[in-house]
Structure formats: structure tokens, C-alpha cells
Amino acid sequence: MEKNRSRSIWAGIGVFVVAKLKWALALLKWTKFGGTFITMMISLGAYAALYGWKFGVAIVYLIFVHEMGHLIAAKRKGVKTSPAYFIPFVGAMVNMKEPLKDAATESYVAYAGPLAGLISFLPAVVLYEYTGEPFWALVVFLGSLLNLFNLIPVTPLDGGRIVSVLSTKIWLIGLLILAAYAVYTMSPLIFLILIIGAFGWWNRGKESYRNGLLSYEKIKLETLREQISQWPSLTSTWDLKQAMQAQLTSAKERMGKENARFIPFWDDDKKLVREQAKLDEHYANQTLTLLQQWEHQPVMYEDGDPDRPIPSPLLTGVTQQCSERLKQIEEALSYNRAYYEAPAKLKWKVLIAYVLLAAVLSAFMIYGHNIMDARL
Structure with a gap:
């Protein structure tokens, strides 16, 4: 009987808030801590309805102080966060608006x-x-x-x-x-x-596996960028094409069966070899395609001077793409390797x-x- 009476009281309070204080809730939603207050009140009502108001106030208070500890510490470290949001019967959470540096x-x-x-x-x-x-x-x-x-x-x-x-x-x-x-x-x-x-x-x-794959892709990109820089001085592309064909053959042999299954962690080394072979195949095909496109482009000269060839826009664009991807990989590797160092x-x-x-x-x-x- 007492529990039903308590629920009725809290239900009545809820109706009053919704009916009479809509303007206050609307205002709170636009303030910095409006979400914290609203979700706190919802959690308080949920706990109080089931366990009584004293328990509700106690549990919400304990969770609130805990989350404030996170917020204060984040602020001291210069980390931007969201306000604390309460979730009834779960607790509360604070979201980081930016990655932590380490x-x-x-x-x-x-x-x-x-x-x-x-x-x-x-x-x-x-x-x-x-x-x-x-x-x-x-x-x-x-x-x-x-x-x-x-x-x-x-x-x-x-x-x-x-x-x-x-x-x-x-x-x-x-x-x-x-x-x-x-x-x-x-x-x-x-x-x-x-x-x-x-x-x-x-x-x-799996981070070690991912870092290994990123490191290998970095090597392939650096190799491609270096090759492209040497193309204008080549007298023949025959040897290069033969080398790319040899890479394709080798890559297909190392990839093995397409439907092969690997045991996580146990077979990560084998899986890495296969993924590296796929990268070899990808970059060999990309090099061959790019080489064919470049060979069919007319060579332009500055002021018609045969000693002053204009850099190919095609090769310049691909070189820039390689540099941008290399920058992303280097940042990822640096972050992954340094994050847990202390x-x-x-x-x-x-x-x-x-x-x-x-x-x-x-x-x-x-x-x-x-x-x-x-x-x-």
C-alpha cells in the first residue's frame, strides 16, 4: 500500500512538471547542463518509484559525483567532453569529444x-x-x-x-x-x-596485425612514388612491365585459396602474408594501368624546348595521392605505437x-x- 502511494506521489509530480513547467524544460535543453539535469531527474524518478525517494536521491548523488570526477579530470587535461547524461538503472556517461593523446x-x-x-x-x-x-x-x-x-x-x-x-x-x-x-x-x-x-x-x-599491414602498405606506396619519379628518365618501360608481371604471379601464388580460413591470433602471421600478397597484386595492377595511361599521353614541353619537359599531371596527381595516404599511415602508426607507451x-x-x-x-x-x- 505504501509503495503504491509513493508511486502515485511521484507520478503526480511528473504530471505537474510536464503540465506546468514545459517552458523550463525547453529552456534547460538549450543550456550546457540541461541534458544532465533532465536525465538526472528522470533517473531520480525511476529509482524513487521503485525503491523510494531516499534511495533514489542517494544513488543519483553517488553517480553524479563519480561523473563529476571524470569531467574535472578531463578539464584539467584539456580534453573536451559532453555533459554527463544519466541512464536509469544503468548509471551515467560522459563522452569524449576528441581522442585522448595517450x-x-x-x-x-x-x-x-x-x-x-x-x-x-x-x-x-x-x-x-x-x-x-x-x-x-x-x-x-x-x-x-x-x-x-x-x-x-x-x-x-x-x-x-x-x-x-x-x-x-x-x-x-x-x-x-x-x-x-x-x-x-x-x-x-x-x-x-x-x-x-x-x-x-x-x-x-589485433592491433599488431593491423600495424604490420599498414607498415607493408607504407613500403608499397613509397616504392610506387619512387618509381613514378624515375619514369620520365626511362628509355624503355619493358623491364618495369616484366617486373610487375612477375609480382602479379608471385602474389597470386602467395595468396593461396580464396576461401581459406584462419584462426584469430593463432594464424595472424599467415593471414598477414596473404593480405600483403593482396597488396602486392593491387599495386602491381595499379602500376601497370598507370604506366599504360602515361605512355599514351603526349609529352608537353615548356616553350617548346625539348630539354624542358612539363611534369605529367597524371603522375603528379598520383604522387600527391601517395603522399597523402603515406601521411595518414604514418600518423596512424605513430599513434598506435606511442599510445600505450609510458x-x-x-x-x-x-x-x-x-x-x-x-x-x-x-x-x-x-x-x-x-x-x-x-x-x-
């Missing part, structure tokens, strides 16, 4: 959330010790549990982003922990996080901070649980 920055921004989350429920510890009210023990337990869960070392949780500066191999441990927890709780949300985490671990594991001293600091925060949160979770268990 794993150290990612770790810093991620760590600030659980750290702020720890600070958020410390007043509840004082209030419980002063009043003896079990509700404050519940707040301590919820706050420590939420933030400790977020420290599981797997993406997209904060823990996975924190330990990325140490080693992304730790993500596999986090996946195993999360898988066990998912089976224990049978929670759809936990299974969703597990799937996202598995994709993150998979993509990171000094050993920083790694030790992150490891100590991570373990210490997890230990403190665990202690407070046990503290809150013991109080509630004793009161039951």
Missing part, C-alpha cells in the same frame, strides 16, 4: 571517477557514526560497491582504462572476473558490458594508486555490509 591521460581521467566516488560517501560514514541510522550505512555500501565494480580491469569500465597504461593484457583477467560475475548475477547489463569488453580486448589484440615510474604510480583505491573501497564495502547485516 593511455596515461586516459588512465588519469578514468581514475578520477572512482576517486571522486570514494569521497562522495565519506560524509555518510560520519553521519552513521554520529546518528546510528542504517540508511547511511546503505549509502556507504552502495557507493563503495558501485565504484569497486567500476574498477574491474576491463573496458569500458574505468578499471580497464586505468590499467591500460600498465598493460592491456590485464583486460583478459578482467574479462574472466566479469564473466564469472555475469554468470552469478545473470544480469543483462553485466553481459552487455562483458560483450563490449570482449570487443575491446579483441581489437587491442615510463616505468608512471606505471608503478598507477599500479599503487589502483590497488590502494580498490583496497579502501573494499574495506568500506565490508564496513557497510557488516552494519546492514547486523541490523537485519
Whole structure:
């Protein structure tokens, strides 16, 4: 009866807001933190309708402070973000509007959330010790549990982003922990996080393969650009055509069967050889086609002087395209290789901070649980 009455009260409040304060909601949508406030109120109403207003206020407060930790840390690092958006029964999220420059920055921004989350429920510890009210023990337990869960070392949780500066191999441990927890709780949300985490671990594991392919494409582009620069001085293109035909034959032999299957990670080296052969075939065909087009173009001379040939627009255009693609590849390789690099001293600091925060949160979770268990 009491639960139905509480739901009726919150439903009435919702009707009042929609009917009387439409103008305020419209105004909030256009402010910087309007989305945060609106989604916060929606989440508060959802939690309050099911668990009561005190629980709703507590859980929204804990999530809000956690997300503010991320926002403040991002601002300190000069990273642009979206405001925090609440999702009922899921939590909240903050989107980065630009790529983070390295794993150290990612770790810093991620760590600030659980750290702020720890600070958020410390007043509840004082209030419980002063009043003896079990509700404050519940707040301590919820706050420590939420933030400790977020420290599981797997993406997209904060823990996975924190330990990325140490080693992304730790993500596999986090996946195993999360898988066990998912089976224990049978929670759809936990299974969703597990799937996202598995994709993150998979993509990171395939990065070495992708870098190998990009490096090989870089070699092919540099070779093509160098060849093009020498074409105007060739007296004959016969040898070049023969070399390209030999490359085509070799590439087709190395590609093997078109429908061949490779075991992920285990056969990555074999797959890389096949993809490199495909690149050889592609650039050999491209070179032959370009050579035929160039040979059929008339040679233009500046002021009709045979000693001053005008560079071919066709070759100039292809050279420019090669340079642009090379720039993209070099940027990608530089980012991929440097992103997870960090000094050993920083790694030790992150490891100590991570373990210490997890230990403190665990202690407070046990503290809150013991109080509630004793009161039951």
C-alpha cells in the first residue's frame, strides 16, 4: 500500500512538471547542463518509484559525483567532453569529444571517477557514526560497491582504462572476473558490458596485425612514388612491365585459396602474408594501368624546348595521392605505437594508486555490509 502511494506521489509530480513547467524544460535543453539535469531527474524518478525517494536521491548523488570526477579530470587535461547524461538503472556517461593523446591521460581521467566516488560517501560514514541510522550505512555500501565494480580491469569500465597504461593484457583477467560475475548475477547489463569488453580486448589484440599491414602498405606506396619519379628518365618501360608481371604471379601464388580460413591470433602471421600478397597484386595492377595511361599521353614541353619537359599531371596527381595516404599511415602508426607507451615510474604510480583505491573501497564495502547485516 505504501509503495503504491509513493508511486502515485511521484507520478503526480511528473504530471505537474510536464503540465506546468514545459517552458523550463525547453529552456534547460538549450543550456550546457540541461541534458544532465533532465536525465538526472528522470533517473531520480525511476529509482524513487521503485525503491523510494531516499534511495533514489542517494544513488543519483553517488553517480553524479563519480561523473563529476571524470569531467574535472578531463578539464584539467584539456580534453573536451559532453555533459554527463544519466541512464536509469544503468548509471551515467560522459563522452569524449576528441581522442585522448595517450593511455596515461586516459588512465588519469578514468581514475578520477572512482576517486571522486570514494569521497562522495565519506560524509555518510560520519553521519552513521554520529546518528546510528542504517540508511547511511546503505549509502556507504552502495557507493563503495558501485565504484569497486567500476574498477574491474576491463573496458569500458574505468578499471580497464586505468590499467591500460600498465598493460592491456590485464583486460583478459578482467574479462574472466566479469564473466564469472555475469554468470552469478545473470544480469543483462553485466553481459552487455562483458560483450563490449570482449570487443575491446579483441581489437587491442589485433592491433599488431593491423600495424604490420599498414607498415607493408607504407613500403608499397613509397616504392610506387619512387618509381613514378624515375619514369620520365626511362628509355624503355619493358623491364618495369616484366617486373610487375612477375609480382602479379608471385602474389597470386602467395595468396593461396580464396576461401581459406584462419584462426584469430593463432594464424595472424599467415593471414598477414596473404593480405600483403593482396597488396602486392593491387599495386602491381595499379602500376601497370598507370604506366599504360602515361605512355599514351603526349609529352608537353615548356616553350617548346625539348630539354624542358612539363611534369605529367597524371603522375603528379598520383604522387600527391601517395603522399597523402603515406601521411595518414604514418600518423596512424605513430599513434598506435606511442599510445600505450609510458615510463616505468608512471606505471608503478598507477599500479599503487589502483590497488590502494580498490583496497579502501573494499574495506568500506565490508564496513557497510557488516552494519546492514547486523541490523537485519
